[in-house]
Amino acid sequence: MSAVITAMFDEYGAADRVRLDLVRDGFPTDRVDLTAGCEPGRAAFAPAASLHEMFARHFRTLFCGDDERVCAERLAERIEHGGAAVTVHPRGPLETARACEILERARPLEVAQHDVANQRLEHAAAGHERPWIRSFWIETDHPADCIYCRLFERHSH
Numbered sequence: 001m002s003a004v005i006t007a008m009f010d011e012y013g014a015a016d017r018v019r020l021d022l023v024r025d026g027f028p029t030d031r032v033d034l035t036a037g038c039e040p041g042r043a044a045f046a047p048a049a050s051l052h053e054m055f056a057r058h059f060r061t062l063f064c065g066d067d068e069r070v071c072a073e074r075l076a077e078r079i080e081h082g083g084a085a086v087t088v089h090p091r092g093p094l095e096t097a098r099a100c101e102i103l104e105r106a107r108p109l110e111v112a113q114h115d116v117a118n119q120r121l122e123h124a125a126a127g128h129e130r131p132w133i134r135s136f137w138i139e140t141d142h143p144a145d146c147i148y149c150r151l152f153e154r155h156s157h
Contacts, residue, residue: 003114003115004062004087004088004113004116005096005116006087006112007087007110008083008085009084009106012037015034015086018103019032022086022088022099025098027088027090027095031090033085033086033087034085035079035086036083037051039084040055040058043059046058046061052076053076055075058076059075062114078110086103096116
């Protein structure tokens, strides 16, 4: 299993704001999950006889260590009682640090982590604050006046 950070909040609105903050910060939407009674997210795909079991199975897939089963049960119970969880799947130390900073700033009830210290080195986030898109060089002496015309010079529009 890859690195996972889950923050538990006492209500849905707080978790939804944190999810939005993470996405605005640049985390892809497929690596930020919100799990709540009103929005089960990926937990809805876990076959189960009850809501508690559905949430518990979901969190057991994220926190799969034998010593983490208690954590999965606790998170499922909190969701059953109106809480909401935001889960981030960071890639690399830069994203992990940034995710922890954003989550902690929102003052969660609890933060659970899995395999954060044993991540493989991935370059998912830039080491500098300037977006990489600004590194493109656009030549001004080209006859085409837009990027699409430059990319598809052989085609007329």
